[in-house]
Amino acid sequence: MAADFEAYSLASGSSGNCYLVKGGDTTVLIDAGITLKALTTGMDHFGFSPSQLSGVFVTHEHSDHVKGVGPLSRRYETPVYANLPTIKAILERCGAVNVSEMAIGQEMEIGPLSVRSYRLPHDGVCHVGYVVSCGSRSLCLATDIGFVCDPLKKEIGQADLLILESNHDIRMLEEGPYPCYMKKRIRGSGGHISNKEASHALVECCRGRRRHVWLAHLSRINNLPSLALMTARADLERHGMDNIDLAVAARDVPSLHWNPNS
Ligand SMILES: [Zn+2]
Ligand SMILES: [Zn+2]
Numbered sequence: 001m002a003a004d005f006e007a008y009s010l011a012s013g014s015s016g017n018c019y020l021v022k023g024g025d026t027t028v029l030i031d032a033g034i035t036l037k038a039l040t041t042g043m044d045h046f047g048f049s050p051s052q053l054s055g056v057f058v059t060h061e062h063s064d065h066v067k068g069v070g071p072l073s074r075r076y077e078t079p080v081y082a083n084l085p086t087i088k089a090i091l092e093r094c095g096a097v098n099v100s101e102m103a104i105g106q107e108m109e110i111g112p113l114s115v116r117s118y119r120l121p122h123d124g125v126c127h128v129g130y131v132v133s134c135g136s137r138s139l140c141l142a143t144d145i146g147f148v149c150d151p152l153k154k155e156i157g158q159a160d161l162l163i164l165e166s167n168h169d170i171r172m173l174e175e176g177p178y179p180c181y182m183k184k185r186i187r188g189s190g191g192h193i194s195n196k197e198a199s200h201a202l203v204e205c206c207r208g209r210r211r212h213v214w215l216a217h218l219s220r221i222n223n224l225p226s227l228a229l230m231t232a233r234a235d236l237e238r239h240g241m242d243n244i245d246l247a248v249a250a251r252d253v254p255s256l257h258w259n260p261n262s
Pocket of ligand 2: 144217
């Protein structure tokens, strides 16, 4: 029998990102960008404990992705995985961490889960997204994206669950309180994709079979969950696509749960 495959959003947004993936008895995190206290509370909310984690896969060294990595690794000896440039940055930022190299594109088996990273454009030292498979199902994490590149298009088209950045509304960003240099960084090729860019990517890459999409990494200042959802829904409808179950991952609290068999 195939192992149960599930995913949970513990936090998603500019102030912290953390997703839990479970395959059979194996539980891993992708990013731990919240405090150990918030992480413990979030895991407990879904019936998990940090002591059972088999690993943390880190996308990049920005604090909204690694805030809890040091405390988690030191308290529970949780193995941390990242590529080499990111490991160096993590060690500088987080202190002593039990971190091992996972090269980009390398497939790592951990229990029934198979984890692989792929490169994404962003201003981390060597930022990646992750694809996690279990049996015939897979999920793809794609957040912190400067622009929608070809490798990203290829990955997001395959996933049963796609966790896709929908960081900002362009107008809210333009008219909002951020200083010019920050607006420029967010819009730039090392920044984040907008609601519109996310919905265009869905239209281009995610036609056909049924799938779930979580809109993720929303900005607190430059976006609204309702606006992200409305933008994607309108674009999908305009293109006659009714194969996508859309949801928005909450920023500061545990929110979504995915089980492909339910
Ligand atoms: Zn980042
Ligand atoms: Zn981020």
